[in-house]
Amino acid sequence: MDLNSTASEDFDSTTTRQSIFKRILSKIPFSVWLIVPVECFLLFLLIVPSVISIWLSFVEWQPTFGIPIFDAPFVGFENFVGLFSDERFIMAVLRTFLITGIAVTIEFLIGLGLAVLCDREFPFRKFFVLCLLMPMMLVPLVVGNNFFLLFQPTGPINDIISRVIGHDFKFDWLASPDYALFPILFAEIWHWYPLMFLIMLSGLRALPPNQLRAADVLGSSKIQTFFRIKIPQLVPVILIAIVIRCMEIFKMFDEVFILTKGGPGTVTETISVYMYKIGLKDFRFSYVSAGAWIVLAVCVIVFTLLLKPLLYKTEKLEE
Structure with missing residues (x-):
């Protein structure tokens, strides 16, 4: 009797658990089940390389050592200390910030100006x-x-300058330590000002028309309306656009590598080009992994500071 009752209780508890499990599964939408495999795959792609990179940053390992990654000797913070004393790494980071600051500022001004121009109807x-x-x-x-x-000694840029100044002008922009950064900036700005323009134009088009009409009725000039009504309401859009562009330009590699390969010397070497050379040419994977985590930490701090005004304004609106 006791055995039968025990078996019956076990069966009832198992059935109860199964029914609860089925009810939970039935409440999950089918659309969620469709994305679960993809999400798991993306998490795998994120977590596994991150774990390997963290481990590499604390060990000394190169492919030429002939040993597995997880058998590499542990060196602690030696790679990080070496990077903080590496002038080439520090200059690459500062140079990347310089390019980012100049390019994003000019892209924003061009994009905003063109957005204001296109925020009206014309043929x-x-x-x-x-x-x-x-x-x-x-x-x-x-x-x-x-x-x-364009920036070759016999290219169109020098040809235009020659016609303007009235005599032959052949200057090797890409080989000049003082001016090699200019072609990179021109390429980056020309390539990505449309993104800033598109975001600014979308923001201007989304502004509430009632406020703009009220400003016109009250006799506000176009300049006053722009700086006192449009710009304050565009601040969240501007901050998001700047953060997006900063994140993208910080990873800039193609233009720099094609134009100068980081040269002459290292005067145009950005952090991406630096890591490419140290990692894939010198095979110093541990050193580069530590550098990647340092750059990530710096970017998180900088972008958090950039987004702080946006988060503050969002909290105020919610209150």
Whole structure:
């Protein structure tokens, strides 16, 4: 009798658990089940390389050592200490920040100016907007090759300068330590100002028209309306656009590698080019892994500071 009752209780508890499990599964939408495999795969792609990279940053390992990664000798923070005393690494990081600051600022000014221009109806407006967006459609490889040809000693840039000044001008921009950064900046700005323009134009088009009409009725000038009504409401859009561009330009590799390969010397070497050379040419994988985590930490701090005003404004609106 006791055995039967025990078996019956076990059966009932098992049945109860199964029914609860089935009810939970039935409440999960079918659309969620469709994305679960992809999400698991993406998590795998994120977690596994991150774990390997963290481990590599604390050991001394190269492919030429002939030993598995997890058998490499543990060196602690030696790679990090070496990077903080590596002038080439520090200059690459600072140079990347310099390029990012200059390029994003100019892209923002161009994008905002063109967005204000296109935030009104005029003949062939759609065609004009389409033409402005075309550079963004090109892959970085094509952009890099085009600007490489433009800035050759016998290229169109020098030819235009020669016609303006009235005598022959042949200057090797890409081989000059003082001016090699200019072609990179021109290429990056020309390639990605359309993204800033598109975001700014979308933000301007989304502004509530009632406030703009009220400002016109009250006699506000176009400049006053722009700086006192439009710009304050565009601040969240501007911050998001700047953060997106900063994240993208910080990874810039193609244009720099095609135009100068980080040269002459290391005067145009960005953090991506530096890591490529140290990691895939010198095979110092542990050193590069430590550098990647340092750069990630710096980027998180900088982008958090950039987004802080946006988060503060969002919290105020929610209150």
